[in-house]
Amino acid sequence: MLKMICLTAALGLALGSTATAADLTFDGRTARATPAADGGFQLHAPGHDVAIAAQPMRSRTDSVLFDALFALAQQELDADRVDAIRDPAFNQGNPVPCDCFQTGERWPYVWTRDVSFAADLALSRLDPVRTRQSLQFKLSAARDGKTPGLFVAQDTGSGGSWPISSDRVVWFLAARGLLADPAFADQVWQALQATLAQDRAAVFDPRVGLYRGETSFLDWREQTYPDWTRQDVRFIGESFALSTNVLHYQALRLAERLARDRGDDRASQYAGWADALATQIDARFWREDAGLYMSYIGEAAHPVPYAKYDLLAISLGVLADVFPADRARRALANYPAVEGGSPVVWPQEARQPIYHNRAVWPFVSAYSLRAARRLDDAARIQLEIESLMRGTALAGSNMENYEMRRLAVHVDEGALSGPVVNSPRQLWSVAGYLSMVLEGVFGVDADGNVAPKLPTALVPQLFGKRSSIELDDGTTRYVLKRPRKLEGALLVAKNIVRKNNTVTVQLMAQPQTAAAGTGRAEPRSAAPAPAPAPAPASAAAYAPTTPTAPEPVKRGKTWSIPVPANHVLWLDGREVTTASPLTVRDDGHQHCLSLTHRDGALESLHSPTTCVGPQQRLNGATAWAWSAAAPTRVRVRLRYDNPNGPINTGVTAAVKQVVAQCPGQPAQRASVVMPHSVGPQASTAVEFDLPRGRCRFTLEEGFNMSALAHFASYNGGKGGRDGVLNQATVSALLIAPIAATAEAAR
Known part of the structure; x- marks a missing residue:
């Protein structure tokens, strides 16, 4: 941790030493901004110039570049406001009317996680009407007109989408800031009930106490998962991801809140589920030897820890207060960084191109900044502010991602070149930059609370010889007044004066007793905190090669x-x-x-x-019988083939209910998933406690994303315009006795 603090302090001095702070030099490249006569700016990025018009919100600092980049983010946000969206895989590529935000210059559609993270970062406060409309586009009833409820759509994805990917609940993270509209609040409540019930049935594992499914946002399999998942995503659908579980936790808390507001008795149930989930998140994802929370762990049959860590998951966990305070501070401080900023995953994979691997993503940096503010981590706050400024200034746009060392939009390394995919004015990058200025520098939260936490090392760049800097958001002017002495690592509010439409904040050095940050989470144990783990040697470190399977x-x-x-x-x-x-x-x-x-x-x-160990294959497609000589716990999978789409996309992951009917007890049901496959393979597993005697197993129909009306216009694969498709060719049921010791007791 000490190495990173020293490094970022040095970086701050280097950036601030660019004289007028109109220049920014990094990696041998320089960007410069100049004022324009109309109140706008001219950004001189390497290789091209960008004209920036005057914008409704203005910052006034000693850095022309800082003020110009804030205006650029607003200009790009306006460019992402559209009256129609389009994607080749929907509506035959024809425009779909929608007063929405499109995802980016090269992504002219609305995607669930992109718009949701962008809304949570900044859009909900800046344009609530258009943001609501964008979110409403991702709500859907079932196509059959019989299945009750309103559901959030999981976009096309790994193995045929939900429930292999199950982070659609990020939609509720965005919805939290838009509940002032009563009609929309009612829609949110309807969607919570139906979506959470569906997820509880299909992706929650009661023994492990976590929700299954892919990491949120990190959805290119072999970039973050083992390379053997390239052609088989069953493991991804059975594993447990930190980010996706934190998002479910936040959705449950919102459901608890709305249920209480409506006098609904389920409020206590949602609260209980959330409390239990928080406990399991902390217990199962923490890795003491690294001082970090893992990105994901193995499936219930083999719940091993994985030495993979991701910045978004850790940041979301800090912000959700699901981590004890000491672990939250350690995790963010121990997460490695390079000069360009914080890579989104660690360690890196030597055989994978640059995309999530070896990359900085601005929207994740913005969440890291938000988490660092929560924990008073001055070094991380400074690092992320500088990283966001550098990337945007040198690219001349708020790009989707950058190679982590150079903050380049493309690095040529042959087969490993990248970022493989990139786009200017990417919506969540734009939102992340706006969040950085509003919250990260001026401390203005969406609720109007003002709590600046400004790294002292950034004062020379932002203030120069000024006594104050200002933010005018069109309705209120926020003034940060420089302290007489620059002391400590972090400047916070000494006093706040509100007069008419002006809020004046006198800054002071954060008191030393609070400099380490306390966070809002309290430890769930009275045990003393262990000594911090050593910081990882290098953010650019490559993981050792994944071994082949053991050979018993x-x-x-x-x-x-x-x-x-x-x-x-x-x-x-x-x-x-x-x-x-x-x-x-x-x-x-x-x-x-x-x-x-x-x-x-x-x-x-x-x-x-x-x-x-013993595993019996029972041939057949729809019904099977099996006898137990004594009460037995069994693990059941299906042998199947699902050729209804490629491994990387689609909406036709087959979801069924396995029903176990045994003498003397009620029928047991559990969801089994058969994602897109390359030939026959095993499905996800379900477990049953069976009595002595003969039991019968049958399949009942389930639900997948092709059943939503949202996908009726999908033409990028099966299950869209040609109708609902929730099928796979089943050839056998695989049944294996397992130890009765409860994994959930951990």
């Missing part, structure tokens, strides 16, 4: 599993510390294994999972 050899009633040097064997979700080979006894239960490779402090992602 059966000898009598045991399996022998070789463990290569510098590798770790994991058995049923836990690390096994024993000499090679490991011996596993055949105890009549299925056991699952994987390998990781350790290189010093770095660890690879897990190999494919191999399971040993």
Whole structure:
């Protein structure tokens, strides 16, 4: 952590040393801004100039560049206001009328997570009407006219979309700031009830206490997941992601609030679910040896930790107050950075091109800045402000992403070149920049609260010799007054005076006793906080190569599993510390294994999972019978083929209900998912506690995204204009006894 603080302090001095602060030099490239006669600016970015018109909101600082980039963000936001949207995969590429925000210059459509994160960062406060309309575009009833409820649409995605990807609940993060409109608030309440109930049935695992599904935003499989998921996303749909669980937590809290407002008895149920989820998030994603929260962990059959970390998930967790205060501070401080800013994932993958891998994404930097403000982390606040300014100034636009070291929009490295996909005036990048100015520098929150937390190192650049800097948002003028002495790492409000339409804030050094930040989360344990873990050596570090699957050899009633040097064997979700080979006894239960490779402090992602032990294949497509000699817990999968779309997109992941009917007990039901596949493979797993005797298993119809009216105009694959499609070719049921010890008891 000390290394990062020293580095960012030095960066601040370097940026502030550009004389008039009209210049910015980074990576050998220089951007400069000059005032224009009409009140606008001219941005001289490397290789091209950008004319910036005068804008409704203005900042007045000693940095012409800072003021110009704030105006540029507003200009680009206005360019993203459209009266129609289009995408080749919808409505035959023809315009769809919608007074909405489009996603970016190269993405002229409305996507659920993009518009939701952008709304939460800035759009809800700046243009609530258009933001509501953009969000409403992503609400949908079912096509059949019989299924009750209003649902949030999960966009096309991995394995045929929801429930492999299950972060559509990010929509509710955006909706929180728009509830002043009663009609929209009613829609939000309807969508909460239906969407949360559907997710509870299809993606919540009661034994583990978490929601399954892909990481939010990080949806290019092999960029962040093991490369063996390239052609098989079943694992992604069964694993548990930190970001997606935090978003479900926030949605549950909103449901609790709206239920209480309406006198609905389910408020206590939503609250209980949220409380339990927060406990499991902290318990299961924290990795003490790294001092970080993991991006995701393995599936219920093998819930292993993964040495992959992502900045958005950690930032969202800090902001949701689901982390104890000491861990929240450690996690953000320990998350590595490079001179260009904070990469969105760590460690990097040596065999993957630049996109999420080895990249800075401005909207994630804005969430990191927001989290750093929550924790009074001056070094991270400064780093993200500088990173956002540099990227925009050098590109001449609020780009989708940048290569992390150079903040370049493209770096040529042959097959690893990137960012692979990029777009100017990307909506969530624009929103992130506006959030940085409004909140990150001037401390003006959406609710009108004013609480600046300005790194002292940025004062020379922003104030110069001025006694104050100003923000005029069109209705209120905010004035930050410089303290007489520049002391400490962070400047906060000493006093705030409101007079007419002017808010004047006298800055002072943050009192030393509070400099470390307290956060709003309180530890859930009275145990003393452990010593902070050492900061990772390098944000640019590459993870060791992912191993191949373990190869058990059966000898009598045991399996022998070789463990290569510098590798770790994991058995049923836990690390096994024993000499090679490991011996596993055949105890009549299925056991699952994987390998990781350790290189010093770095660890690879897990190999494919191999399971040993009894597993019976029951051939057939719709019904199966199985007898247990004694009460038994079983894990059930389907052998299937789903050729209804490619691995990376579509809306036709097949979702069914497996029904177990046994003598002397009510029928049990659980959702099973069969994502798009490349040939036959195994589905996601369900588990049942079966009594002694003969049980019958059948399939009932489920629900997937093709069932939503929103996708009736989809022409990018099956399940759209040609009708609802929720089918896969099932050839067998796979059933395996498993140990009865409850994983959820952890």
